[in-house]
Amino acid sequence: MCGITAYIGKGQALPFLMQGLEKLEYRGYDSAGVTVLNNNQLTTVKCKGRLKNLEEALKGHDMTGSVGIGHTRWATHGIPSNLNSHPHNNADGTLSIVHNGIIENYRELKDILIDKGYKFQSQTDSEVVVQCLDYFYKRGGDLMDAVHKVLNCIEGSYALCIIATKEPDKIIVAKKNSPLVVGKTEEGYVAASDIPALLAYTKEVYFLGDDEMAVLTKDDVHFYNRRNEELHKDITVIPYTLESAQKGGYDTFMLKEIHEQPTAIRETMRGRIFNGRLVFDELKDVDFTKFNKVYYIGCGTAYHACLCGAQIFELENHVPVFAQYASEFRYGNPIIDDKTLCVFCSQSGETADTLAALKLAKEKGCTTISVVNVLGSSIARASDVALYTAAGPEIAVASTKAYTTQIVLLSLFATYVAQELGYPVDEDLLTQMDKIPNYVEALLKDDPIFEGYAKKLENQHDCYFIGRRLDYASVMEGALKLKEVSYVHADAYVGGELKHGAIALIEEGTVVVAVATQPDIAAKTISNIEETIARGADVILFTTDQFDTSAVKTVYRLPNVNPLLMPLLVAIPMQLLAYHTAVIKGRDVDKPRNLAKSVTVE
Ligand code: F6R
Numbered sequence: 001m002c003g004i005t006a007y008i009g010k011g012q013a014l015p016f017l018m019q020g021l022e023k024l025e026y027r028g029y030d031s032a033g034v035t036v037l038n039n040n041q042l043t044t045v046k047c048k049g050r051l052k053n054l055e056e057a058l059k060g061h062d063m064t065g066s067v068g069i070g071h072t073r074w075a076t077h078g079i080p081s082n083l084n085s086h087p088h089n090n091a092d093g094t095l096s097i098v099h100n101g102i103i104e105n106y107r108e109l110k111d112i113l114i115d116k117g118y119k120f121q122s123q124t125d126s127e128v129v130v131q132c133l134d135y136f137y138k139r140g141g142d143l144m145d146a147v148h149k150v151l152n153c154i155e156g157s158y159a160l161c162i163i164a165t166k167e168p169d170k171i172i173v174a175k176k177n178s179p180l181v182v183g184k185t186e187e188g189y190v191a192a193s194d195i196p197a198l199l200a201y202t203k204e205v206y207f208l209g210d211d212e213m214a215v216l217t218k219d220d221v222h223f224y225n226r227r228n229e230e231l232h233k234d235i236t237v238i239p240y241t242l243e244s245a246q247k248g249g250y251d252t253f254m255l256k257e258i259h260e261q262p263t264a265i266r267e268t269m270r271g272r273i274f275n276g277r278l279v280f281d282e283l284k285d286v287d288f289t290k291f292n293k294v295y296y297i298g299c300g301t302a303y304h305a306c307l308c309g310a311q312i313f314e315l316e317n318h319v320p321v322f323a324q325y326a327s328e329f330r331y332g333n334p335i336i337d338d339k340t341l342c343v344f345c346s347q348s349g350e351t352a353d354t355l356a357a358l359k360l361a362k363e364k365g366c367t368t369i370s371v372v373n374v375l376g377s378s379i380a381r382a383s384d385v386a387l388y389t390a391a392g393p394e395i396a397v398a399s400t401k402a403y404t405t406q407i408v409l410l411s412l413f414a415t416y417v418a419q420e421l422g423y424p425v426d427e428d429l430l431t432q433m434d435k436i437p438n439y440v441e442a443l444l445k446d447d448p449i450f451e452g453y454a455k456k457l458e459n460q461h462d463c464y465f466i467g468r469r470l471d472y473a474s475v476m477e478g479a480l481k482l483k484e485v486s487y488v489h490a491d492a493y494v495g496g497e498l499k500h501g502a503i504a505l506i507e508e509g510t511v512v513v514a515v516a517t518q519p520d521i522a523a524k525t526i527s528n529i530e531e532t533i534a535r536g537a538d539v540i541l542f543t544t545d546q547f548d549t550s551a552v553k554t555v556y557r558l559p560n561v562n563p564l565l566m567p568l569l570v571a572i573p574m575q576l577l578a579y580h581t582a583v584i585k586g587r588d589v590d591k592p593r594n595l596a597k598s599v600t601v602e
Pocket residue numbers: 299300301302303345346347348349350351354397398399400480481484597598599
């Protein structure tokens with residue numbers, strides 16, 4: 001999704017803007033641009049394509065200036081093109097803005113402005129912001145007044161950075177349902193849509209809340225609410241470094257992040273188990289006896305972690321648990337009330353559908369707990385309690401270490417609730433959990449085996465994944481990983497459903513990835529596998545050493561741990577299979593086409 005950078009300080013703006021945009025590349029984008037303010041004049045350069053196109057386009061322009069804004073665009077309204085790229089300026093080049101989010105009433109506002117004689121250059125929703133700003137600013141008052149008036153007119157979501165030649169000593173930023181952080185540096189103040197863009201300059205940040213604004217100058221920053229009342233904000237010090245947001249010798253972020261999982265899992269567990277008891281101080285005020293129903297809600301990979309978390313919670317706490325896609329939950333009129341617990345899972349903490357689902361749950365009086373990775377993110381702040389995974393920054397679009405750490409935290413959370421409710425605590429799960437990072441390390445060493453399996457997929461158009469119960473969650477995730485990074489079409493099926501339709505797809509040479517790790521159901525999955533082999537399937541089976549797999553030629557034996565923890569181990573070969581298939585096929589592993597890291601629009 002779109003990325004934003006802004007700089008005001010004693011140094012030059014452009015280096016910050018460009019390095020920040022580069023750090024935000026992982027979010028996915030199709031065009032980029034910058035505006036620099038110097039000698040009461042704005043210079044804007046923007047173009048379709050990657051940042052290297054922008055670097056080329058910048059040659060020959062004088063981009064000197066200590067105030068500037070930058071943007072990477074991920075098209076929502078209007079095709080990727082030079083004109084649709086940000087920043088957007090008013091006609092006389094005195095105002096420049098960058099915008100993330102969606103202005104939902106832009107057509108209406110555009111019609112009004114066209115009636116007033118305004119001419120639009122682009123097809124974007126964002127351009128109405130600068131034209132509207134021009135309208136109010138030219139009718140008197142200062143820039144801040146005009147920005148307030150614009151915010152009163154626009155509906156939807158936004159992170160905005162605004163500069164004006166008439167007030168060259170400031171940048172105004174505003175936020176609603178789209179992330180924005182302000183950083184304090186030695187040179188002045190900076191802003192960005194995500195922390196990695198700031199890390200080379202500062203670890204000291206202020207998080208903006210919804211309906212909040214800030215005025216940045218080179219010497220200070222002031223925060224305001226929509227009633228123009230000044231707000232006090234404390235600095236948060238970011239606990240990770242720029243190095244942790246870089247590739248560190250690996251070819252791709254995805255591979256680096258796959259290899260970071262032993263550490264990420266250890267860090268997420270840290271402090272949670274003490275003398276055989278679960279410790280979740282954040283939850284001490286939650287009365288778990290009152291819930292008669294639980295929802296686990298997320299999107300994509302986070303939803304797959306929810307599928308695992310929900311099954312474990314139900315088993316340990318004897319209460320009905322539903323896992324739902326956030327986009328379905330928010331529009332599904334769920335029957336929820338103050339006796340419902342809703343758990344929201346999100347790496348970025350900014351996913352628009354998950355955030356909207358959370359707001360709905362709050363409106364209906366539910367208790368809301370979030371499991372997030374990004375400190376201070378919108379979902380973390382909006383929920384009653386935020387539990388943090390300690391995956392560190394996840395840059396590759398395909399989620400890997402966030403997924404496994406979500407499962408770790410959700411398993412510990414479910415066990416904590418059982419402990420609080422007086423149910424027997426699964427001590428075996430706790431003991432085995434401790435060993436998971438070592439098992440993951442061992443699995444990573446088998447990478448050449450998984451690379452070998454990937455060769456089977458080199459010339460395949462389709463691949464089918466099968467599993468049951470927790471193994472179904474694992475194959476859902478395996479199929480998603482494969483399709484998103486390698487573009488091989490992949491579908492996951494519950495083993496028992498195959499003969500109700502999908503088995504028609506199996507023919508000589510079809511690759512089927514099967515997972516059978518759950519003792520109570522593995523034999524059934526293995527029967528399903530045999531049915532596909534009978535129809536010519538080339539099966540790769542991931543299982544433990546407990547089951548008879550003589551019918552299958554390609555079998556990988558996973559360590560035999562507590563069944564509830566098997567998804568953590570299965571995840572590793574699933575990720576590496578997808579990764580190597582993508583590499584063999586020459587894909588852009590870290591930035592798959594059409595995808596964005598942080599999905600901040602619906
Ligand atoms: C897939 C992937 C996505 C995200 C989904 C939710 O590899 O990364 O499916 O899991 O967009 O994102 P978060 O977890 O940030 O809410």
